[in-house]
Amino acid sequence: MSTSPPARWADFQAAEPAFATTVRDRFEKYTHHVLATLRKDGSPRVTGLEVTFLEGEVWLGMMPGSLKALDLRRDPRFALHANPGSGDSMDGGDVKISGRAVEVTDAGTVAVFVAAVRPPEPFHLFRVELVDVVRTVVEGDRLVVRSWRPGGVVVTH
Template identity: 45%
Template sequence: MRWDEFEKACPELAGLARERFTRDQLAILGTLRSDGSVRISPCEVDFAAGDLLFGMMWESRKALDLMRDPRLTVHSVPPNKENPDGDLKLYGTAVPVTDPDARRAFVDAIEARIQWHPPGDYHLYAFDVQRASHVRFSDAEGMRVSRWRPGTEVVTELRPG
């Protein structure tokens, strides 16, 4: 589902994701290489036109991965080993963005965020969210795991630390 639909369906995890990705301006992407192994890449993220968007350099390896197989995992960037905000993960597929208005909204979002816009050609993908999770460790609670799938409520489980 598109980002704006995810925010309505799962405001708890979508809110955490929006806060983290807006603050960090970066996420870790997991794509699949042609041999089936995982490629991990940093990528800037922006919210525009109701979508979570990923712009990529023209014909970068991660963009070529997504052209071949759109499955994608997005992981929040941990600031350090304590990671007080926990690990946020989104699972889904990358959808190429070709609509000129959506592409303009993306460029406007980048210009507002870092006063820059992509020179020349670039790949632009919207994230189609299919699952989400958040894991946080604390001395008091142990491990708190929250999971969501479409059509369900967030399920949270506490596990001893």
């Protein structure tokens, strides 16, 4: 496991531009994805949400008082799975990111997000800090898993 601190999306993009583009394209192919958070009792909760790439960051916007937002306020750890799409093809592979979601309340930052995304207000806004990025894809008859962690390089299994 990496001992490096979490990374911003821009850090990942600078370190591994081709992999970052593949991951972003996979998330941007569909609107809705699956977020896993931790409930008060430590059990997992999975819910749908939209993901926004803006200003070198990954942003998660949520309805006010939503359980997923309350989960992240209490424990910022999360996993986010890109929508696998329809059918059995998994076109573009299976992509997941995990890390910490940091709530952002700075009026200037929120205003930039609102101007670009125009979300329904009010809302909770979280900035993603990456600890792991994984893409699993079938290449020929082989299952290929590529992963990246801050301070490292893409590893292929």
